[in-house]
Amino acid sequence: MxxxxxxxxxxxxxxxxxxxxxxxxxxxxxxxxxxxxxxxxxxPPKQVIAALNKGLTQNGAHQYQPYKGTAEFRNAVAGFYQKYYQVSLDPETEIIPLMGSKEGILHISMAYLNEGDEVLIPNPGYPTYTSVSKLVGAKAIFYNLNEEGNWLPNFEELEQKDLSKVKIMWVNYPHMPTGASATEEVFEQLVAFGKKHQILIVNDNPYSFILNEHPKSILKIAGAKEVALELNSLSKSFNMAGWRVGMLNGSAKNIDTVLKVKTNMDSGMFYPVQAGATAALELEKxxxxxxxxxxxxxxxxxxxxxxxxxxxxxxxxxxxxxxxxxxxxxxxxxxxxxxxxxxxxxxxxxxxxxxxxxxxxxxxxxxxxxxxxxxxxxxxx
Missing domain, CATH: 3.90.1150.10 (Aspartate Aminotransferase, domain 1)
Structure with missing residues (x-):
């Protein structure tokens, strides 16, 4: 074949x-x-394992689960974002669970990109941004990061690019592989850049609690939900990489757009996994x-x-x-x-x-x- x-x-x-x-x-x-x-x-935390095991015996635990996740999980995400990022999320409309951030990268790309569209991708950066863009027929446009610039976007250079076909810009702070962190000023510049050029800014944010005293979310910036989505994950922060559980957060409009793809790709996350994830998100500092x-x-x-x-x-x-x-x-x-x-x-x-x-x-x-x-x-x- x-x-x-x-x-x-x-x-x-x-x-x-x-x-x-x-x-x-x-x-x-x-x-x-x-x-x-x-x-x-x-x-993972002991409380998480206990919640997983308890979840196995709950009524309906082995049936299909809601496409948008359980109410308990979404409420836990909303509480987590309020507590650690000072970001208010509507658990009914602005959160969906993911089977890891990789799934989210694919779903977002399928939801927004047509063949021939362009995507701004950090260099260096997570290779999956590039491979997924190619899989959906989009063109990767790399923006360079360097040590002299603290591995942060150079907006003067970005403005010199032809951005007419760009639909998505991937950012990832704290940055993998360099470990660089973005300031709120950088997030403000990203939101302004997205609004100016009608580009969806997606921040991939799984590392903000590892050796980092000041966790940040791009969604804290005023007006960010209009042009930004944020991926997050329990893989690193709670030692749950094999569980494949994360979340996508943003405006109801953008979440509903991605949901059109996701609901045709899976049938909901296993209930005990969501129960364990809920327990993780409710832990103290x-x-x-x-x-x-x-x-x-x-x-x-x-x-x-x-x-x-x-x-x-x-x-x-x-x-x-x-x-x-x-x-x-x-x-x-x-x-x-x-x-x-x-x-x-x-x-x-x-x-x-x-x-x-x-x-x-x-x-x-x-x-x-x-x-x-x-x-x-x-x-x-």
Whole structure:
């Protein structure tokens, strides 16, 4: 059978193929230390597991659930956004659950993009923005981020682009892979930019509680709901990556537009998952404080490893990664492959996030300190 034309310009996700190589090395007896993937190794909160188990025995738990999620889940999202972001959301009309942010990226793209439309995508940035845009027949227009500009959009450069065909602009703060955070002023500029050019601004916001004292939502900006949507997720903040649960928030009009796609793609999220997610969203701040104490300690170890490798980390990074510049004269792919084959240490090369990521690598904090100590020992000999 001949594959669809839409696959001609879409490659397999880097980690999908690279991890096959890593697993093959492990099967051959190599003691691989994986510092490449942002999959939390810490357990979810105990209250969440208890709520999941209780949910399994509730009446109707194994039936189809509402397309827009349970009222309990949506109310918990609204309460969470009010408490931590000072954002008011109508739980009836401005929230829908997602099976992870990736689902939301696809649904938003299918809801708003026609073939030939253009999409502003950060470089470096999450590769899924590009691949999904291509899958729906849209054209990716990259806007460059750099260390000198603190990995924030350069609005003067954006205004010089032909924006007549741009329908969506993807932003992601705290930023992956660099860990940069946006100020409220930057969010204000993004909202103004979206209004001026009739562009839907979508902020992908799963990292705002990891090593970040000041969580922010673009929806707090006055008038933001007119032109902005926000994706969020429990994957990182509550160590629930495998649960595949997140949310999309915005105006009732924009949510209803995306819902037209979503209701034709699934039949509602499993009730016990929503029950567990509700319990997570209702936790107090001490959950984040305890988790961040662990990540802070791990970050210190990763910085020691980076120094041993001659890599220079960026400043003031939020999230569960450390973004570092590799030594002069080496490519990120070469550096990562040498680490993997010479020292059995796997990290993510910056080029996979766009050509502005070349010359950098990304370390994950999702591993025990003992593993990082072993990695340091291997490098120092």
């Amino acid at each position: 001949i594959p669809a034309n839409r696959l001609e310009h879409v490659k397999e996700y880097y980690f999908s193929s690279k991890l096959r190589e890593v697993r093959a090395l492990q099967a051959a007896g190599k003691p691989i230390i994986n510092l490449g993937i942002g999959s939390p190794d810490l357990p 001490n959950w984040f404080d305890a988790m961040n104490a662990i990540y802070k300690s791990r970050r210190a170890k990763i910085l020691e490893l980076a120094a041993a490798l001659g890599c220079k980390p960026g400043k003031e990074q939020a999230g569960m990664f450390i973004w570092c510049k590799v030594p002069e004269g080496k490519s990120s792919e070469e550096f990562v492959d040498n680490l993997l084959h010479d020292h059995s240490i796997f990290t993510a090369p910056g080029f996979i996030f766009g050509d502005m990521g070349e010359g950098y690598i990304r370390f994950s904090l999702c591993t025990d300190e003992k593993n990082v100590d072993e990695a340091i020992k291997r490098i120092k000999g």
